[in-house]
Amino acid sequence: MRLIPLIFALFIANILIVSGQGIGSPGTIKDDGKFAASTKQLNQFFRRFNGEESPTDGNVRYYPGDSLYRNTKLREGFIKVLFDNQTSSISTDLKEEFIKNVLSDVYPQYINFHREGWIAEVQADFLFKGKRETATIILKLQPEGLGYEWVFDRVSFPPFKNLFNKPVGDSKDFLHPLSHELGFMNLRRAFQDSKVPEAFTKSSFKPDYLTLFLYEMKQNNIRFQTVTDVKFHFFQIEGWYFEVNQFNRPGFNTGWLISNLLKLSPGDKETILKYIYDQE
Template identity: 25%
Template sequence: MKYLLFISILAICLSTSGQSLSDKEFQNNAKYRVKLLDEFMARFNGEETHEMIANEDSLKEDLNLLYLMNAEMFAANKDSMQQISSEFADSIHANRTKLFFDDGQWFAEVKLNCTYMDKETQVTLYLCPEEIKPFQHRWVIVGARSEMLALAPSQRNHGLDILPNNHEVGFMALPKIHLLGNDKILNYAAADYCTDQLTAFYTMIYTGALKMNSTDEITYHFFEVPGFVFTVKRHVRKGFNSGWLISQIKKIEDSAKFTYYQKYISE
């Protein structure tokens, strides 16, 4: 029964999302759109219901969750996505899973348009909620990623080593390092030294070398559902299936989630 429900609802979502609608129809469909992430959470938690669902509908919980899924996920791999989505929904209902801002089991991935040394570039930041004091939270930056922030040279050039007898001349080689190019500095680091892109980001902002101009794409990663991680992105289009929607669902053991998170924000 649930598979038939998925097939019929997704067929409606896919057909309406591609249609060209009049301005009036577009405005009428705005009530179906998930306009804010808070609205997404409220629908996920069952506090709000999609406009097309009747209050007495026996499949209300399944339908409400289904309308939060990006229908385009099912276009290429319909059978496998129907299976994983059904298991995903079963886990949510069985565990009474709810989403809250302050539960600490989610993070934001934000792509930024930036300027570095007068050149346009893009930086990805990772942000998590942090408790300031009871009932007060803020977003904090916990990771950064960009080719520009990856300071390590492609290979170490041992021709740039500081010679072992340089201490006898007061390390006169040090002030000359910059003459070979600032990008060569990591050739002088210890063999086991690893660069930290987040530290590089903070340093470049602090010195004024990097400026953030505008946000581009935002993705939210959620870990609350037992056995799964899922992402939410904003899809701007006409139709019933638009706004902040579940865009990816991945099965993962709960014991592996922290490692997955650490690896994701540091690579």
């Protein structure tokens, strides 16, 4: 599932198709295509966004103390070509506002690989009881030992969608509040007679599909086949959300690029996270 319908509902965007741009000396934009060469790795996306890479040689990195390390003009040129400028529906005005905010003289903002505020969304195919199914897996980075590791945070799996259908209101079965006086012998109603034992759970009950997914895998009912799509969701820039996808196509505007951009109003971040995580 994608966030495009959600973003269209919150903001009306205009389709912008522009050519890739390059940079000569810091701040001098030229359309020779060299600077806009494919952002092949996500780590390179981080370096370019932060202005920590040479504009002419992607193998040359800048570090604190280097004259061009996080140079504002260098960053501006990089960020402009880190957008999907061929197919995305991000208006020019929104891009410019975002760039101005990120490059603020008072409060410049950067993205950090090891900091919270970004997650991965992976689409992968599995065989489930002999049938091919697609799962959506949300992963987060967590510290581990002296480094970090990606861990499963949530899974959405279509075969699980209708496993739990908790009734509400008058149709909901329940255990009488004096059940304890009977030694809870009426648990038979929940565990034997009922076809929806989830009706007897607390109001806030939500099934843990990740645990169920891992259990079925341990039972050899689910077998991994292949990854079909990867995207990343970023909330590290204060007041903004953006999505990064990989584009494989001819030309210079390829690789890992910003495909969706949203200026956040109060409550928008929670709405987007709920959309990402609750895809059952």
